[in-house]
Amino acid sequence: MAKEVDRDGGLKSVPGPRSRFDELYRAHAVRIGRLCRWLLSDPGEAEDVAQEVFLKLHRALEEGTEAQAWEPWLTTVALNACRDRRRSAWWRRVWQPAVELDESKLPGLHRDAEEELLGGEERTRIWVAYRALSPRQREVFALRHLEGWSTEEVAQMLGMSSGSVKRHLHRAIGHLRRTLGGRA
Template sequence: MDGRLDDRSPWYAQCEALYREHAPRLLRLCRLLLRHSQEAEDVTHEVFLKLVESYRATDRAVAWGPWLTRVAVNACRDRQRAAWWRLWHGALEEVEIVDRDPTPEAATLTGETREHIWRAFRRLSQRQREVFVLRHLEAWSTQHVAEVLGLSPGSVKRHLFRAVACLRKGLEEHS
């Protein structure tokens, strides 16, 4: 085989199904961690290129959802460690996290309240954002977050506690 993708192969169909299933979630995750839409899209595409490479080379069963998340978080970290990122990245973008069928309580959030939430979220450290997003938005267990991020469960709890405290403080300042 010459290395090109063959859209008739079984692994191609399986990778495509994984893409359809996980791409929106990973894109949202990358947007939250990178705070920039285009960079998040680039990283998401890189993650799925790594999936294709790994899928073809793997002959064992893999839980691809957690694998994709771990690769995405690491790719976001790598992107932020790059010197050009720190020089170039000035403006922050907001990621819209809106439920398609919002509850009445969610529907009452005003633009001003959202802005205060984002300001508080931006104050979190990178590790706190990662832990908060994986634990509360992805609804992962503390143990699972610890495994993916290479932390102890106690460290995850500590980062999560500090993130929630920072968010509360930011929202209390708004009230």
């Protein structure tokens, strides 16, 4: 699990909102930016939404909100912000799924093992396949396998049952593995 700080941020001396914000920003900015990039197709949009998340954190700290753990709080805010962005009308009008998974235009599946080793083509193939997942599958896969949260934590953050999380995860992994040629 790629986490830079412990869950309570190591803030034992109760610093002011400003220093607390700085600390949380330093600890989570990269992670939240990456999460937004996994959930939204456009890197520019992802950057905007990540900034939005930290603006909300700033407001929450100013208002004296006390979260038990800021890491899941930030993750949930980021998930909702990305979902809102996807749902907004202009987004729907202007956007379309970034890439359609067109197998015929991708490099062949059966190549030498050396070539396969995470070369540029494979990376492209994986990103294309990942973006072809449904938004829910993307969320579940990103939280469980990229961020490293447990199935129960993912279920809690997404407001789903553990069974649903596992089903989405199963479909996502099946789809992604097919693009690697690892599944018949």
